[in-house]
Amino acid sequence: MMIKKVLFVFASVVAYCNVASASPSLKECEGSIDTRISIQDFKSCEAFTKNKKMTARQKAQIYLQLGITAHVDQYNTRSTIFKDGLGMHFKYWEKAIAADKTFVEPYLILAATHASLNQMDLKAKFLKEGQIAFPNDPRLDSEVALLDASPDRASAIQEMCGRATANGVADSSVFYNCGQAYWYANLKAESEASFRKAAFGFPDGQSSRYGLIAPYIGASTYAENLKADGKYIQAADFLEEYLAFKHWLGVNYSDLELLGDLFLKVGKPAKAANAFEKAARQTDDEMQYSLRLRQIIGLAASGNNDEAQSVSAQLYRNATKKQILQLQLKLKNATQKELVITGKFDDATKTALMECLLDSECFMISSGQLL
Amino acid sequence: MYRDERNEKELAISEYNSLLAFGEVELNKVQFFAAPYYFPTKDFYAHVRMDRALALAQTNRNDEAIVDLNWLIERYPDAHAPKEVMTGILSNQDKYAEASSVGLEASVSCHKNLPFFACENTDAMLVYSLLLIGKNKEAANIGVRAVANGQNKNLIDKSSYYAGLAMTRLGNIAEARRLISAPVANNPKYRSLLITQLQQEGFYEGDNKDEMNERIVNALEACLLDFECLRRT
Numbered sequence: 001m002m003i004k005k006v007l008f009v010f011a012s013v014v015a016y017c018n019v020a021s022a023s024p025s026l027k028e029c030e031g032s033i034d035t036r037i038s039i040q041d042f043k044s045c046e047a048f049t050k051n052k053k054m055t056a057r058q059k060a061q062i063y064l065q066l067g068i069t070a071h072v073d074q075y076n077t078r079s080t081i082f083k084d085g086l087g088m089h090f091k092y093w094e095k096a097i098a099a100d101k102t103f104v105e106p107y108l109i110l111a112a113t114h115a116s117l118n119q120m121d122l123k124a125k126f127l128k129e130g131q132i133a134f135p136n137d138p139r140l141d142s143e144v145a146l147l148d149a150s151p152d153r154a155s156a157i158q159e160m161c162g163r164a165t166a167n168g169v170a171d172s173s174v175f176y177n178c179g180q181a182y183w184y185a186n187l188k189a190e191s192e193a194s195f196r197k198a199a200f201g202f203p204d205g206q207s208s209r210y211g212l213i214a215p216y217i218g219a220s221t222y223a224e225n226l227k228a229d230g231k232y233i234q235a236a237d238f239l240e241e242y243l244a245f246k247h248w249l250g251v252n253y254s255d256l257e258l259l260g261d262l263f264l265k266v267g268k269p270a271k272a273a274n275a276f277e278k279a280a281r282q283t284d285d286e287m288q289y290s291l292r293l294r295q296i297i298g299l300a301a302s303g304n305n306d307e308a309q310s311v312s313a314q315l316y317r318n319a320t321k322k323q324i325l326q327l328q329l330k331l332k333n334a335t336q337k338e339l340v341i342t343g344k345f346d347d348a349t350k351t352a353l354m355e356c357l358l359d360s361e362c363f364m365i366s367s368g369q370l371l
Numbered sequence: 372m373y374r375d376e377r378n379e380k381e382l383a384i385s386e387y388n389s390l391l392a393f394g395e396v397e398l399n400k401v402q403f404f405a406a407p408y409y410f411p412t413k414d415f416y417a418h419v420r421m422d423r424a425l426a427l428a429q430t431n432r433n434d435e436a437i438v439d440l441n442w443l444i445e446r447y448p449d450a451h452a453p454k455e456v457m458t459g460i461l462s463n464q465d466k467y468a469e470a471s472s473v474g475l476e477a478s479v480s481c482h483k484n485l486p487f488f489a490c491e492n493t494d495a496m497l498v499y500s501l502l503l504i505g506k507n508k509e510a511a512n513i514g515v516r517a518v519a520n521g522q523n524k525n526l527i528d529k530s531s532y533y534a535g536l537a538m539t540r541l542g543n544i545a546e547a548r549r550l551i552s553a554p555v556a557n558n559p560k561y562r563s564l565l566i567t568q569l570q571q572e573g574f575y576e577g578d579n580k581d582e583m584n585e586r587i588v589n590a591l592e593a594c595l596l597d598f599e600c601l602r603r604t
Contacts, residue, residue, distance in 0.1 A: 329593040
């Protein structure tokens with residue numbers, strides 16, 4: 001009986017160990033566009049690449065996964081598994097290309113990763129090599145179109161982007177890239193159409209490729225382009241439409257901040273106040289101050305003085321001494337010459353702030369400084 | 372010395388080397404006129420070494436200058452000039468603790484033996500190095516004394532500015548305002564230094580070559596009331 005019990009315990013431990021250290025299957029090591037292998041499976045998956053029965057594509061997919069794992073580990077957890085240190089991910093991705101030249105993903109990932117490190121020459125190198133191997137890949141075409149985009153290259157851009165966006169592309173980045181390439185090529189109508197497709201043609205929640213390359217929409221980029229051209233009304237309209245489409249709070253605060261600034265510029269202070277208010281709700285204390293300040297400006301400029309006072313009282317109750325000093329300084333430098341700098345949000349400062357926000361001369365002088 | 376005054380420092384150093392090669396005994400037979408307030412000794416050999424040390428320091432040959440200065444300090448421990456030059460070298464090498472220690476000795480020697488104006492440079496350098504090692508009270512006291520008794524406008528501005536910074540760290544805002552405002556209003560160098568600091572702290576938007584204006588005065592006021600602003604200088 002005793003021997004039976006000991007054998008049972010031993011068998012249980014062996015079974016547990018087998019489950020705990022179960023090797024990943026070949027399929028798991030190949031991964032997919034939505035999944036990547038875990039750091040624990042790295043060594044086991046690497047062993048598959050030495051198996052002579054592997055097809056070229058299988059080897060390439062495993063190398064791609066190993067590179068992704070190395071990359072994520074390097075930048076996130078920094079475990080000690082990779083003794084060779086930085087750059088391991090590039091080596092695996094280059095091995096993936098060497099194993100199967102008909103596999104497009106390593107080119108895209110290499111280009112995106114080098115771009116994120118501001119190594120634009122290497123980004124261009126891998127995109128161009130990829131484009132030679134895959135002359136009709138829409139992602140490569142759109143990326144190459146954006147490289148050195150200028151009016152001189154307008155016809156090449158039209159050709160590449162025409163091809164890239166012709167058929168059902170499942171990635172908004174293609175339209176974003178082409179929108180930006182058309183913009184630089186001075187093809188404004190094509191640019192708008194492409195940016196519109198990126199902004200409105202895709203549902204929310206496109207998953208990023210391997211958790212690495214997020215599809216880019218770039219609505220704010222287009223709005224910034226229009227703003228830089230002095231087309232504030234168009235920029236505000238486009239961004240407002242996009243944010244309504246994205247249901248406001250599902251978007252980045254910086255998009256809302258840009259919209260608020262555009263509304264202030266086009267003389268829609270109430271809408272600006274609304275945008276800044278929404279932006280402020282999404283962000284941390286440091287940005288809160290600047291956003292709330294602009295909200296107050298919007299409220300005061302739209303005649304909503306009570307709310308402006310209420311928000312400012314709330315804002316400066318929580319402000320640091322330095323922020324109050326900076327405010328007093330700016331008010332004094334504008335038109336509130338009598339204000340005494342104290343570092344306290346006293347009655348004189350409250351009055352001066354409201355007077356300044358309602359006085360066009362003070363507002364004009366100080367708004368650049370206040371923000 | 373003629374080459375030295377014409378700013379031909381390397382040639383001057385070479386001439387000093389040739390002179391010093393005659394040796395101490397031979398050189399000390401030379402009769403000469405010694406400037407009464409800088410290095411008042413009749414030892415010609417020591418004078419040449421002092422001049423060479425200064426020329427070496429001015430050409431950034433600090434290690435060679437320090438050899439001469441150490442010899443001079445050992446031979447004339449009561450003279451302030453070698454210690455003053457040594458203070459400057461140590462400050463430039465960011466060795467502020469050592470600089471202030473030597474500088475303090477130089478200042479004491481100088482004030483013991485010479486009229487106040489001869490010690491202004493020593494004191495101004497000392498205020499700066501004391502401030503940088505956090506001896507704010509000492510920096511402020513020496514600076515205030517230098518401002519009250521000095522004659523050289525540039526050195527008064529220097530002592531005043533750094534003593535003002537020391538005062539901010541001591542929490543004496545009124546004295547800090549007085550000591551900083553004067554050099555900033557009168558001297559573009561200290562105005563530029565202050566503006567750079569005000570810009571970094573987000574209190575001034577403008578150029579550090581701006582003429583004195585009301586916005587600088589306002590920004591200084593805000594900065595003085597901010598606990599951190601001038602304490603980070």
